[in-house]
Amino acid sequence: MLIAWQSGRARRTVFPMLAFLKFVGLLNSAIWLGALLFASFVVLPVFFSPEVTPALMHRYYSGRIAEIVLRRLVWLQLVCGGIALLHYFGEWLYAGKPLPRFAAGSVVAMLLLVSIGGFWLQPQMERWHLVKYASNTPPVQRADAVKKFSRWHGVSQVINLLVVAGVIVHFVRHANMPAATKFSRGGRGAN
Numbered sequence: 108m109l110i111a112w113q114s115g116r117a118r119r120t121v122f123p124m125l126a127f128l129k130f131v132g133l134l135n136s137a138i139w140l141g142a143l144l145f146a147s148f149v150v151l152p153v154f155f156s157p158e159v160t161p162a163l164m165h166r167y168y169s170g171r172i173a174e175i176v177l178r179r180l181v182w183l184q185l186v187c188g189g190i191a192l193l194h195y196f197g198e199w200l201y202a203g204k205p206l207p208r209f210a211a212g213s214v215v216a217m218l219l220l221v222s223i224g225g226f227w228l229q230p231q232m233e234r235w236h237l238v239k240y241a242s243n244t245p246p247v248q249r250a251d252a253v254k255k256f257s258r259w260h261g262v263s264q265v266i267n268l269l270v271v272a273g274v275i276v277h278f279v280r281h282a283n284m285p286a287a288t289k290f291s292r293g294g295r296g297a298n
Contacts, residue, residue, distance in 0.1 A: 181225030
């Protein structure tokens with residue numbers, strides 16, 4: 108009788124936590140996807156639009172502002188990816204579900220891509236952007252800077268598209284995820 112009472116009590120306290128975890132996972136993936144799509148396809152292109160570039164007096168400033176927005180976007184993505192990993196750990200802890208290796212691995216891969224883009228590619232691009240628009244840059248060095256910036260920018264765009272695709276898959280997984288139950292699979296805590 109005591110065991111049945113305790114397991115019933117455990118069920119009453121675990122199910123709200125599982126609903127909360129599902130909500131947090133879906134909200135986090137929605138924020139991550141929304142921020143990434145909004146920044147990539149709405150905010151950043153605006154800085155280079157014909158309406159904004161003349162207002163900033165020089166194309167250098169458009170690029171510089173975009174660099175600042177990208178830096179903030181990198182940190183937002185790292186936070187969202189960290190929350191996603193904590194979410195998987197919480198599911199494992201409270202629902203007794205095995206850790207979804209593919210899903211967790213894809214989040215780790217996205218975090219690696221974001222880190223490469225934010226901490227290695229972006230500083231390279233910032234350096235070449237500065238050389239490209241510096242008034243004292245010789246023409247030969249300017250042409251080299253334009254070529255190198257374009258190359259790094261292309262790599263950055265490919266990484267961004269891979270991350271967008273990964274976050275879309277991550278979001279769809281959470282949107283279609285059934286409510287977890289701790290006692291339905293016969294895993295930890297079954298009885």
